[in-house]
Amino acid sequence: MFLNTLSVENTKILKRRMLWIELGILAALIIFLYTIIYATMQTSSEMGVGSEARQTVLEIITWPGAILNALSFGGGNSLGGLLAIVLIGAVTAQEYTWRTMHLWLSRGIPRPVLIAAKFVALLLPIFLFVVTPLLLGGGLTAIFTLQIDKSLPFDQINWWHLAMSVLRTAYTLLPYATLTFMLAIVTRSTAAAIGIGLAYTLLVESIASTVFPLLGGILAKIAVYLPGSLAEGVLKLNDTAMVGRLVSAGDGINTVKYLDPIPAAIGIALWTILFLGLAVWSFRRQDMSD
Amino acid sequence: MNNTILQTVELKKYFGSVHAVDGVSLDVQHGEVFGFLGPNGAGKTTTIGMVLGLLHPTAGDIRLFEQPLNPAHNTALRRVGALVGAPSVVPYLSARDNLSLLARLHPGTPESRIDEILDQVGLSEAAKRKAGKYSSGMKQRLGLGMALLTNPELLILDEPTNGMDPAGMREVRILLRSLVEQGVTVFLSSHLLHEVEQVCDRVAVLNKGKVVAQGAVNELLGQKQVVRVRVPSPSDAAVALGSLPGAQDIQPNGAYVAVSGVSSQEVVAHLVAHNIVPSEITTGQNDLESLFLELTQES
Numbered sequence: 261m262f263l264n265t266l267s268v269e270n271t272k273i274l275k276r277r278m279l280w281i282e283l284g285i286l287a288a289l290i291i292f293l294y295t296i297i298y299a300t301m302q303t304s305s306e307m308g309v310g311s312e313a314r315q316t317v318l319e320i321i322t323w324p325g326a327i328l329n330a331l332s333f334g335g336g337n338s339l340g341g342l343l344a345i346v347l348i349g350a351v352t353a354q355e356y357t358w359r360t361m362h363l364w365l366s367r368g369i370p371r372p373v374l375i376a377a378k379f380v381a382l383l384l385p386i387f388l389f390v391v392t393p394l395l396l397g398g399g400l401t402a403i404f405t406l407q408i409d410k411s412l413p414f415d416q417i418n419w420w421h422l423a424m425s426v427l428r429t430a431y432t433l434l435p436y437a438t439l440t441f442m443l444a445i446v447t448r449s450t451a452a453a454i455g456i457g458l459a460y461t462l463l464v465e466s467i468a469s470t471v472f473p474l475l476g477g478i479l480a481k482i483a484v485y486l487p488g489s490l491a492e493g494v495l496k497l498n499d500t501a502m503v504g505r506l507v508s509a510g511d512g513i514n515t516v517k518y519l520d521p522i523p524a525a526i527g528i529a530l531w532t533i534l535f536l537g538l539a540v541w542s543f544r545r546q547d548m549s550d
Numbered sequence: 551m552n553n554t555i556l557q558t559v560e561l562k563k564y565f566g567s568v569h570a571v572d573g574v575s576l577d578v579q580h581g582e583v584f585g586f587l588g589p590n591g592a593g594k595t596t597t598i599g600m601v602l603g604l605l606h607p608t609a610g611d612i613r614l615f616e617q618p619l620n621p622a623h624n625t626a627l628r629r630v631g632a633l634v635g636a637p638s639v640v641p642y643l644s645a646r647d648n649l650s651l652l653a654r655l656h657p658g659t660p661e662s663r664i665d666e667i668l669d670q671v672g673l674s675e676a677a678k679r680k681a682g683k684y685s686s687g688m689k690q691r692l693g694l695g696m697a698l699l700t701n702p703e704l705l706i707l708d709e710p711t712n713g714m715d716p717a718g719m720r721e722v723r724i725l726l727r728s729l730v731e732q733g734v735t736v737f738l739s740s741h742l743l744h745e746v747e748q749v750c751d752r753v754a755v756l757n758k759g760k761v762v763a764q765g766a767v768n769e770l771l772g773q774k775q776v777v778r779v780r781v782p783s784p785s786d787a788a789v790a791l792g793s794l795p796g797a798q799d800i801q802p803n804g805a806y807v808a809v810s811g812v813s814s815q816e817v818v819a820h821l822v823a824h825n826i827v828p829s830e831i832t833t834g835q836n837d838l839e840s841l842f843l844e845l846t847q848e849s
Binding site for chain 2: 264268272277369544545
């Protein structure tokens with residue numbers, strides 16, 4: 261029964277126009293950003309050959325650095341992650357509005373099976389939001405690389421580590437995905453799920469990870485264990501494994517001392533289990549009234 | 551062999567201090583059409599919600615196909631088809647796709663069954679259109695089709711003709727009769743009492759969360775004999791009959807007055823004594839509407 265239910269959920273998500281519109285938006289923004297950066301580099305007098313500015317930009321738009329940079333757009337508090345939050349909130353909460361949650365339950369689908377299938381089906385869109393920037397950004401920057409360097413440095417790319425980097429990036433999305441999923445189940449509201457999910461990701465976590473370390477004490481310790489900080493801890497492996505140099509686009513004010521990758525990965529797993537557990541607990545107790 | 555398809559025993563559902571369902575005991579036998587009646591807010595939809603595993607009962611038991619049923623153990627519902635309230639459809643999918651998804655949850659449902667259902671509910675021509683663009687009547691047809699798709703042994707319908715035109719309502723009536731002939735048990739909640747009277751074998755009347763009457767339609771209606779008299783001034787006759795001992799449910803209606811609880815001889819004698827001479831006298835059973843109003847207003 262789980263596989264049949266999962267098949268139904270997959271079909272519903274893949275036929276959802278919203279998914280493809282969001283992927284289209286993501287693709288368009290990736291193409292726009294890289295094109296603008298390339299065009300600026302080509303036309304700006306401050307980016308003459310040999311200048312430090314040009315060198316920095318080249319690492320962003322040419323291989324191998326561009327690949328990692330493109331992948332970073334799929335991360336938790338990057339574009340891909342935010343779009344994933346919007347999709348997950350809408351896809352889950354609207355089932356209450358449409359009463360299709362009632363439909364599946366009244367046909368004898370056990371609640372644990374239904375909620376498990378719903379969540380597992382969301383993993384595919386999450387993966388797509390991570391992979392799309394990589395494929396498009398990687399493809400576009402391949403063209404730029406060929407134009408500038410006349411060849412592609414395949415020998416500098418560790419394809420196994422690239423694949424693992426993709427999985428790591430997708431893994432760091434899980435706390436945000438499960439948080440939004442849980443909010444959608446608990447509130448049954450698209451607006452609440454998306455609004456709170458985005459507010460947490462864009463505002464609460466950003467402010468907490470910036471301000472808490474400055475305040476020191478227990479608050480500084482809390483900042484280390486927030487999903488965003490844990491994600492940075494895991495993604496350190498992306499930076500060091502893929503290429504020899506850190507090429508993420510600006511650290512901003514980085515006052516958090518990130519955990520090592522393995523404890524950070526465990527932390528992400530715990531957040532995921534917590535949010536998913538709350539979702540399951542709430543769903544099993546819910547009265548599906550109109 | 552136990553013939554009871556659905557049984558509820560002292561079923562209760564409280565929402566805080568609101569006792570939406572307060573000790574409802576029903577039994578629905580195999581092959582019958584069971585009517586479930588009650589005014590708005592009586593607790594019908596809440597009762598049905600518990601039977602379908604959507605609501606957690608506060609107390610009481612539900613047995614479906616002789617198995618205990620609750621939200622944690624609901625696999626018996628795979629033998630049930632239901633249309634409760636507004637149809638639950640995925641709006642961005644076509645009717646065919648909606649039915650196809652449901653069929654996938656019931657392996658063994660052939661593709662041809664989908665075509666059959668679309669034809670049965672009159673949606674073959676609109677099958678590829680997105681369900682979200684359907685009129686309310688078309689959505690209702692699709693909802694009915696989804697309830698019938700897997701050849702359920704028990705069909706639970708709550709206002710199945712909502713939003714339908716008269717032709718659609720007639721089709722649903724004919725469809726229900728054919729389903730009963732095929733041995734499907736039907737649990738029907740409807741405000742169209744004349745339809746319930748025609749179609750149902752037994753009914754339960756719910757009011758303020760409690761069952762106020764339950765039994766065969768004929769038995770319930772036969773308990774009250776109604777005398778109807780044609781008089782020059784029904785309003786005067788109604789006033790006069792108000793003083794007749796035992797007279798109940800006096801209702802002027804056009805050129806007639808209906809009264810129950812007394813014999814036709816008593817009615818005529820009393821009216822004549824008040825200088826009102828009836829030109830026509832008939833006796834008959836109460837209709838379901840009158841019984842319903844009497845039961846739900848008394849309680």
